[in-house]
Amino acid sequence: MTYTQDYSTTTIIDDFGSESNYPTAFGITFTPKVSGIGLGLLGLFGAGYVLVTFFMPALGKYLELKLDETTKQEQVNQQTQSTLQQKLQEAEGRLQQAEKRRATVLDLYANSNDLKTLLLDVNTLIQSRDLTFLNFLPQGDPVIIGDDSLGAGAKNKLKRQTYQLTIKGPFGNTHNFLRDLERLQPLILIKDLKTDLVQTEIPVNLVQSGNRAELKPQINDTLNTSMTLDVLLPLTPEEIAALAPPPPPPGGAGQAQKPEETPKK
Structure with missing residues (x-):
């Protein structure tokens, strides 16, 4: 026996296309289209939530740190420039002080004009101390000091003009003349000082005053x-x-x- 039943194509299509087969909530039937839109909106909302909750605070913190870094870098640059300027001013101040000290030291030394008037200056001192001027002889031309006799700092920076001076007079007057000579403006070094009595035997008198006796030449x-x-x-x-x-x-x-090569034989 054969059993046959006819199915209508329209009925099958209506059964599959009917909205009664999809879930419904809050009066909304969640068809595939509605569900896709809903999932899209849900994803968009989730992305917005993540953006507002996590990304935006992190971005704000980053921008804040970046601004703070820029501000501190500007402060460091200003401090560096200020420090460099201060060091430059200190260096210039030290240079000016060194130049002043150098000028002061150079003023102590003689110059060509001092050499021209040195004989006159020495003769004036000799006469003021009632001494006899015997001779004043220059010993050659000025010579550059190339050794450490005046210290390493004076090597190859100074030169000396040497004179031979001989005077005659009492001890006290001679001593005062030497002190005057040290006070002259040009810096003069006195070397090889030698004194001899003109008269080796000096007669003396015994002078008595009360209970005291004194020998006087x-x-x-x-x-x-x-x-x-x-x-x-x-x-x-x-x-x-x-x-x-x-x-x-x-x-x-x-x-x-390179050493010269020996020619090969």
């Missing part, structure tokens, strides 16, 4: 005094330049010369 203790005077002068810029070592040849700085 009948004549003055006249001395012949000779000495060497070194007048110090600073070098001129031309003399300093002449003492500077020559510059190395082009391309030869720091290179050792």
Whole structure:
């Protein structure tokens, strides 16, 4: 026996397309289209929630840190510039002080004009102390001080003009003259000081006053005094330049010369 039942195509389509087969909530039937829109809205809401809850605070914190970093960097730059400016001013102040000290020291040394009037100045001192002027002889031309006799700082920076001076007179007057000579404006070094009595035997008198007795010479203790005077002068810029070592040849700085090769036989 064969059983046959006819199905209508329209009925099948209506059964599958009917909204009664989809869930309903709050009066909304969640068809595939509605469900897709709902899921899209839900995803958008979730993205917005994540953006507002996590990303925006993090972005605000980042921008705040970035602004703070920029502000501190500007402060550091200002402090660095201020420190550099302060150090520059301190260096300039030290340079000015060094220049003043240098000028003060150079004023102590003689110059060409001092050498021209030195004989007159010395003769004036000798006469003021009632001494006899015997001789005043220059010993050659000025010589550059190339050793450490006056200290390492004076090496190749000063020169000396040497004179031989001889005077005659009493001890007290001679002593006062030496003190006056030290006060002269040009810096003078006294060397090889030598004194001799003009008269080796001096008669004396015994003078008694009450209970005291005192020996007094009948004549003055006249001395012949000779000495060497070194007048110090600073070098001129031309003399300093002449003492500077020559510059190395082009391309030869720091290179050792190669030994000459022996020609092969």
